[in-house]
Amino acid sequence: MAQPKLQPKREFRGVWIATVSNIDWPSSSRSSSSTQIRELTDILDSHQETGINAVMFQVRPAADAFYIKSHEPWSQWLTGTQGRAPDPLYDSLEIAINEAHKRGIELHAWMNPYRATMYAGASVAPNSIINQKPEWFFTYGGQKIFNPGLPEVREYIIKIILDVVDNYDVDGIHMDDYFYPYPIHGQIINDSAAYRKYGAGFDNIDDWRRNNVDVMIKAVGDSIHKHKPHIKYGISPIGIWKNRSQDPRGSETNGISTYTELYADTRKWMMSHWIDYINPQIYWQIGNRAASFDKVVDWWSDNTYDRHLYIGQGPYRSFETSTASAAFRNTHQMADQINYIRKNMRVQGSVFFSSKSVTKNPYGFADTLKQNFYRYPALPPPMIWLDSVSPNTPRNLQIKVKPKSAILTWEAPLPARDKEPVYGYVVYRFYQGDRINLEDPKYILNIQYDTTPNFEDTTIEEGKTYQYVVTAIDRLKNESYPTPVVNTGAQ
Numbered sequence: 001m002a003q004p005k006l007q008p009k010r011e012f013r014g015v016w017i018a019t020v021s022n023i024d025w026p027s028s029s030r031s032s033s034s035t036q037i038r039e040l041t042d043i044l045d046s047h048q049e050t051g052i053n054a055v056m057f058q059v060r061p062a063a064d065a066f067y068i069k070s071h072e073p074w075s076q077w078l079t080g081t082q083g084r085a086p087d088p089l090y091d092s093l094e095i096a097i098n099e100a101h102k103r104g105i106e107l108h109a110w111m112n113p114y115r116a117t118m119y120a121g122a123s124v125a126p127n128s129i130i131n132q133k134p135e136w137f138f139t140y141g142g143q144k145i146f147n148p149g150l151p152e153v154r155e156y157i158i159k160i161i162l163d164v165v166d167n168y169d170v171d172g173i174h175m176d177d178y179f180y181p182y183p184i185h186g187q188i189i190n191d192s193a194a195y196r197k198y199g200a201g202f203d204n205i206d207d208w209r210r211n212n213v214d215v216m217i218k219a220v221g222d223s224i225h226k227h228k229p230h231i232k233y234g235i236s237p238i239g240i241w242k243n244r245s246q247d248p249r250g251s252e253t254n255g256i257s258t259y260t261e262l263y264a265d266t267r268k269w270m271m272s273h274w275i276d277y278i279n280p281q282i283y284w285q286i287g288n289r290a291a292s293f294d295k296v297v298d299w300w301s302d303n304t305y306d307r308h309l310y311i312g313q314g315p316y317r318s319f320e321t322s323t324a325s326a327a328f329r330n331t332h333q334m335a336d337q338i339n340y341i342r343k344n345m346r347v348q349g350s351v352f353f354s355s356k357s358v359t360k361n362p363y364g365f366a367d368t369l370k371q372n373f374y375r376y377p378a379l380p381p382p383m384i385w386l387d388s389v390s391p392n393t394p395r396n397l398q399i400k401v402k403p404k405s406a407i408l409t410w411e412a413p414l415p416a417r418d419k420e421p422v423y424g425y426v427v428y429r430f431y432q433g434d435r436i437n438l439e440d441p442k443y444i445l446n447i448q449y450d451t452t453p454n455f456e457d458t459t460i461e462e463g464k465t466y467q468y469v470v471t472a473i474d475r476l477k478n479e480s481y482p483t484p485v486v487n488t489g490a491q
Contacts, residue, residue: 008342009441011378012310012349014054014279015047015358016110017096020061020118022077024355029080033088036078040092041099046359048103050366051374056110056174056236056351057096059164063116063129063146067093069167071160073125083125097169101449106380108172108234109164113157113216115178116144129156138190140181148180148212148263149194157216158223165227172232173224177281179213180263182256209263218274229386230475236279236312236351237266239296241303251299253291270305276383277307279351283314285327286336294340301346308381310349311341315365316357331363338373348381376441379426379477389418390480391472394425394453397483399468406457406466406488413472413480423475424449428482429457432465438482447473460488 018024025043026036047055059066064075064082068091073083078092086092093109100107116130120142124130130137130144136153137144146153161173180189195205202208221233240257242250249267250257258264269275280300286293300309317328327333341347352358358366382388392413400407412422427446430436437443445468446455460466469482 007376007441009378009439009444010348010381012054012277012308012351012380013052013374013378014056014108014310014349014351015052016056016351016354017043017058018354019058019066019075019077020112026078029077033086033090036086036092037090037095040096043355043359044096044099044103044105046366047355048105050358050370051377052105052358053378053380054106054108054171054351055096055100055355056108057093057100058110058112059093060109060111060160061115062112062118062122063124063144067091067164067168070163073128076123081125082123083127093164093168093170101169104377104447104449106171108174108232109168109170110174110176111161111164112178113161113175113220114146114148114180116146118143140187140189141184143181145181147191147194148209148216149191149198151198154212154216154219158220161220162223162227165224165231170231172234172276173220174234174236174279176236177238177258177262177264179258180209183261206263210259210265213264214268217269218272221274221276225386232276232383232386234277234279234308234310235266235269235275236281237264238262239280239282239284239300239312240291241265241267241299251291252295253299254289255291267303270303270307273305273307273385275307276386277310277348278304279310279312281312281314281353283312283317283353285333286340287327293337297341297344297347301344304346306385308348308383309346310351311337311347313337313350313352314357315352315362316354318362318365319357319360329363334365335368335373377444377447378441379447379473379479382478383476387418387420387474387476387478389416389420389474390478391416391420391422391474393481394470394472394483397468397470397486399486399488401488404458404460406460406468407454408457408468408470408486409454410470410483412451412453416474420474422451422472423477424451424473425453425455426471426473426479427455427457428469428471430467430469432467432487434467436467436469436482436485438469438471438479 065072076082199208237258242259244250258266282296284291317325395411397410428443429445472480
């Protein structure tokens with residue numbers, strides 16, 4: 001496969017690590033703590049090698065927790081029984097954050113706001129909010145679901161999310177597509193009492209339900225940014241806002257829409273700047289009759305409203321055996337999708353569902369990423385509405401040459417104009433005579449998410465002369481001007 005011409009220096013390269021039902025991790029809720037930790041670091045190692053620079057790590061699948069500092073019980077998918085702590089005790093979110101950052105990977109805490117159980121008859125811990133506040137829930141399709149129409153539910157969800165925001169060094173808070181439940185024939189959402197109590201001023205229950213979700217989405221974003229302005233807030237809905245047959249502003253599609261069936265006005269959230277990025281799940285092939293990948297990407301790119309757009313892609317479909325998934329068993333489908341995305345300047349990257357669908361390398365997909373699309377490192381794209389001030393330049397870059405390596409040392413830059421501390425550094429290496437071009441990612445030698453003011457290049461070759469510069473980055477990955485060049489000849 002030919003290497004794509006465009007190799008962006010800024011690109012969001014994400015993957016979902018799903019913990020619900022042990023889809024990606026841990027492989028078993030009965031595994032020992034040490035085994036689970038090793039599996040988690042192995043997953044991150046694999047994604048680092050592939051070139052992934054962000055993970056959406058599912059930490060609250062169903063009113064439960066994969067982290068210690070929570071008001072909710074431990075997840076059954078971590079220990080086998082909801083409410084049972086790992087033994088020996090460990091905090092998987094804390095470990096995941098630290099290990100991801102060591103590898104130059106952002107971690108977005110993926111939280112399901114409304115789902116409380118996955119299936120009928122699910123066993124919950126005695127201290128579950130389901131037992132404490134049964135009036136907060138309705139049952140639909142056998143699942144317990146928080147009633148989005150209750151103000152106290154919204155307050156509770158915000159409190160749970162802020163537990164993570166305040167206590168963990170996450171890069172983002174991420175929600176997926178589960179708002180009001182997907183429609184099931186013959187099932188009725190039992191929220192008429194809440195509508196009678198809180199629905200005054202709305203012409204119908206559908207508009208009231210959409211407003212309930214709107215209020216929650218905005219309040220969560222306001223709360224996150226008030227507590228930690230640098231945290232990114234993103235949502236991953238299904239790919240269709242509205243079909244054109246429903247609204248002339250909708251996409252040229254024919255499928256379930258977030259607006260009508262799930263009461264989620266996702267386009268409004270972008271227009272209103274309530275979220276920092278949207279990550280629509282476009283798990284259809286190019287040319288799909290009901291919803292063609294390219295047409296849905298184009299629609300979303302016309303509705304970004306100066307916020308980021310990351311495309312949810314579905315390599316998991318290559319494992320499916322149905323006729324409908326046949327296109328994904330063609331080695332070119334995912335590559336063609338990435339090429340299509342990269343041609344659109346209003347798309348900033350991709351997120352793949354899910355982790356195993358990358359690490360298992362179906363039809364050479366991970367190899368294609370590593371050797372081709374993600375051959376060179378990339379920084380996440382900056383969010384100038386959150387922070388537009390770059391750090392100052394690192395100072396006093398020096399080099400010491402050893403027989404088989406070059407050691408770079410420098411001093412931290414002076415404080416930035418906004419007083420935000422430096423978060424990390426980027427080291428660039430050029431051959432003697434190369435133009436110093438920081439926009440070409442092939443020259444990036446190392447991206448580090450820590451403030452250690454040194455780096456050892458162990459890949460130098462005898463007889464070659466190299467040039468190095470270093471830049472500083474802040475938490476939102478704004479980048480400084482480079483240091484003056486230092487030169488060395490391999491010895």
